[in-house]
Amino acid sequence: MILAIIIIILLAVSLIVLFSRSRKTMNYVTVLHSLSIILIYSYLLLRFNLPISVLKNNYLMLDAFSIYEILIAGIIFLLAAIYAEGYIKSLIHEKEFNKTNIKLFYLSYNFLLFSMVLVFSSNNLALLWIFAEITTILSATLIVTLNAKENIVAAMKYVFITSTAMLFSFIGLIFLFAASKSVNGVSTLNWDVLFSISQQISPQLLFFSFIFMFIGFAAKSGIVPFHTWLPPSHSKAASDVSALLSGVVLNIGIYAIIRMYVLIAPTSMGPAASIILMIFGILTVAVASLSMLVRTNLKKLIAYSSVENMGFMLIGIALGNMFWVLYYILAHALVKALLFFSAGIIHRQSGSMKAGNIKDILKLQPLACFGLIIGSIAIIGTPLFPIFFPKFYILTSLAQSSLLLCLLVLFFLFVAAGSFIWLIINLTTFQGKEKIEKYRIYLSMKIPIIILIVILFILGVYFPQGLQNLLKIITLKLTGN
Amino acid sequence: MNPVLIDELLKISLVLLVILTTIIISRRNLVSLINVYSLHSLVLSFIAILFFLSEGNYTFLFAAALTIISKSVLIPILLRWTKWHMKIFTDIEYHYLKPVSSIFVSLLIIIFSFFIFSKIKDYLGLSSLYYFGVIIGFSLVMIGFMIIFSRRKIIVKIIGYLVMENGVVLLSLFIGEMPLLIEMMVLMDLLVLVAITCILGFGMDSSMEEFHKKLNPFHNWFNRRAKK
Numbered sequence: 001m002i003l004a005i006i007i008i009i010l011l012a013v014s015l016i017v018l019f020s021r022s023r024k025t026m027n028y029v030t031v032l033h034s035l036s037i038i039l040i041y042s043y044l045l046l047r048f049n050l051p052i053s054v055l056k057n058n059y060l061m062l063d064a065f066s067i068y069e070i071l072i073a074g075i076i077f078l079l080a081a082i083y084a085e086g087y088i089k090s091l092i093h094e095k096e097f098n099k100t101n102i103k104l105f106y107l108s109y110n111f112l113l114f115s116m117v118l119v120f121s122s123n124n125l126a127l128l129w130i131f132a133e134i135t136t137i138l139s140a141t142l143i144v145t146l147n148a149k150e151n152i153v154a155a156m157k158y159v160f161i162t163s164t165a166m167l168f169s170f171i172g173l174i175f176l177f178a179a180s181k182s183v184n185g186v187s188t189l190n191w192d193v194l195f196s197i198s199q200q201i202s203p204q205l206l207f208f209s210f211i212f213m214f215i216g217f218a219a220k221s222g223i224v225p226f227h228t229w230l231p232p233s234h235s236k237a238a239s240d241v242s243a244l245l246s247g248v249v250l251n252i253g254i255y256a257i258i259r260m261y262v263l264i265a266p267t268s269m270g271p272a273a274s275i276i277l278m279i280f281g282i283l284t285v286a287v288a289s290l291s292m293l294v295r296t297n298l299k300k301l302i303a304y305s306s307v308e309n310m311g312f313m314l315i316g317i318a319l320g321n322m323f324w325v326l327y328y329i330l331a332h333a334l335v336k337a338l339l340f341f342s343a344g345i346i347h348r349q350s351g352s353m354k355a356g357n358i359k360d361i362l363k364l365q366p367l368a369c370f371g372l373i374i375g376s377i378a379i380i381g382t383p384l385f386p387i388f389f390p391k392f393y394i395l396t397s398l399a400q401s402s403l404l405l406c407l408l409v410l411f412f413l414f415v416a417a418g419s420f421i422w423l424i425i426n427l428t429t430f431q432g433k434e435k436i437e438k439y440r441i442y443l444s445m446k447i448p449i450i451i452l453i454v455i456l457f458i459l460g461v462y463f464p465q466g467l468q469n470l471l472k473i474i475t476l477k478l479t480g481n
Numbered sequence: 482m483n484p485v486l487i488d489e490l491l492k493i494s495l496v497l498l499v500i501l502t503t504i505i506i507s508r509r510n511l512v513s514l515i516n517v518y519s520l521h522s523l524v525l526s527f528i529a530i531l532f533f534l535s536e537g538n539y540t541f542l543f544a545a546a547l548t549i550i551s552k553s554v555l556i557p558i559l560l561r562w563t564k565w566h567m568k569i570f571t572d573i574e575y576h577y578l579k580p581v582s583s584i585f586v587s588l589l590i591i592i593f594s595f596f597i598f599s600k601i602k603d604y605l606g607l608s609s610l611y612y613f614g615v616i617i618g619f620s621l622v623m624i625g626f627m628i629i630f631s632r633r634k635i636i637v638k639i640i641g642y643l644v645m646e647n648g649v650v651l652l653s654l655f656i657g658e659m660p661l662l663i664e665m666m667v668l669m670d671l672l673v674l675v676a677i678t679c680i681l682g683f684g685m686d687s688s689m690e691e692f693h694k695k696l697n698p699f700h701n702w703f704n705r706r707a708k709k
């Protein structure tokens with residue numbers, strides 16, 4: 001029933017996009033599509049007893065964790081769709097976006113949203129794998145729609161690296177499938193069944209399949225050493241697309257890693273899996289923050305910061321601190337959307353993302369500049385912003401297990417914070433000699449930025465009870481405490 | 482069919498796969514590289530047919546048919562078309578490994594796979610022939626991975642990716658019964674491949690303007706539909 005509804009909505013939206021001749025209509029239906037996803041899944045969350053089976057044999061199933069991820073995706077898609085109204089218009093006006101690509105852009109946008117919903121609803125891990133691959137293709141299409149040759153190279157790198165790595169997770173799936181047979185004679189890849197029998201599966205085989213699954217999904221979320229595709233594709237894509245890629249598509253990898261980790265955590269190989277996640281997490285934070293040091297390109301800096309944050313989430317998962325990792329996912333998505341939206345406006349104004357070329361930005365685009373400053377302060381984990389809490393609590397539990405590692409991670413976080421602040425100060429205070437004309441920014445580009453700033457301020461000082469309960473339920477389900 | 486004969490044929494096919502992989506590693510001529518890949522997939526589908534004969538499960542027959550159609554016919558045609566389009570005939574660019582050292586590394590890969598699978602052999606509960614098949618499958622994946630890393634031409638990288646994919650199919654044939662989902666996964670891989678080749682064929686070796694000119698027919702198609 002739920003599946004039928006979202007398929008009908010998708011079909012209707014695609015038909016309108018295919019046959020409509022006005023870009024505005026296409027954009028409106030895209031906004032409505034995201035809004036309908038948010039409404040449907042909020043209704044399911046509030047009114048129904050979870051989990052709900054969506055497809056026969058429980059291939060697709062909704063539990064609190066899936067709905068939480070779908071809602072985050074819905075919110076970011078909605079804001080990006082509102083932003084796209086003005087942004088794509090000005091891109092077309094500046095001839096940076098070919099008019100003929102409009103239909104392709106909006107179709108991929110809506111299909112990406114649909115496949116994101118399916119990724120997070122997949123109870124069967126094989127289906128999750130398939131839908132994750134589909135999101136790769138659709139994201140690559142969205143990157144390619146801009147009028148530049150570098151975009152094709154970036155998209156190709158993205159598809160090639162992630163799908164090669166995803167083949168390894170396919171091997172992991174095969175082993176998991178074989179391992180599940182040893183328990184009651186029936187092979188399965190359904191996560192709920194695997195979760196209930198995980199302690200009876202041979203831990204060695206489970207560990208083996210975990211490693212392979214990790215390789216693929218780590219590449220999907222840009223964990224070092226599979227991160228090389230991320231900075232070019234996130235910085236070359238249009239800003240609304242970058243917000244989606246960074247805030248939502250990267251979550252797929254982390255989501256799958258969490259699902260796999262909770263299978264192995266209670267077994268005797270659980271600590272070994274934690275160590276692997278910890279090593280890759282720290283490595284990712286280290287490499288990303290050191291690469292951020294020399295950046296002068298704003299969007300590339302934000303992209304590297306995504307790599308760093310994904311690494312930090314891995315550390316949180318390794319420590320078993322699921323509650324704060326889940327909150328981190330939400331906070332990171334919101335802040336990244338704000339940063340990319342603001343960067344998009346700055347790019348419109350100055351035509352460049354490089355530090356030396358952006359002039360008088362504080363005077364010309366005060367809102368974007370404000371958004372950029374707030375976003376930068378928030379992303380480095382300053383108090384009074386939502387990323388502070390998860391960063392603080394994850395670091396505290398890291399300090400409890402190893403003070404040395406905590407200091408090491410803290411050092412890299414300082415490096416990342418330093419490079420952010422250095423670049424932002426450079427960008428906002430650089431004044432040109434000649435007078436620069438103010439670029440007209442459409443209202444639809446400003447609205448998402450204002451909404452995000454307000455949400456960030458509220459979440460920074462107030463943790464809604466409903467959200468708290470939801471996160472507690474998910475944590476309880478995943479870890480049992 | 483006689484089970485002993487099937488076992489022998491399986492062994493022969495596995496050895497044949499290893500030999501063909503060695504040829505893929507050492508070839509520089511793209512035409513023969515694509516032909517060898519096509520043969521490689523044919524041997525793979527032969528193995529699937531052998532599985533069908535010994536177990537009578539139609540899924541294997543389906544998998545074999547799918548492999549023949551897609552991997553030994555369609556993809557080689559697509560690759561030939563891309564190659565023709567990009568006007569390259571030989572690949573003599575290597576990143577780190579020359580063919581001879583590549584073969585040596587592949588040997589190490591097979592020994593390495595043997596080593597790691599010996600750790601989990603008991604948990605899988607496989608007979609020695611199936612165990613051998615799993616090792617060869619995994620080695621093919623790693624060798625494909627090595628090809629991707631050591632060659633510079635993208636079309637050869639794609640062949641490396643395809644070798645990896647054949648390895649994965651081989652692994653899934655030997656490890657457990659094939660659920661229908663695995664076919665879907667194979668199709669997904671094809672989709673990824675088509676996406677890569679399209680990007681390649683349209684964009685990589687031609688300039689941006691040409692890329693959009695080539696994309697235009699699709700948009701015209703959309704627009705025509707819109708006008709109706």
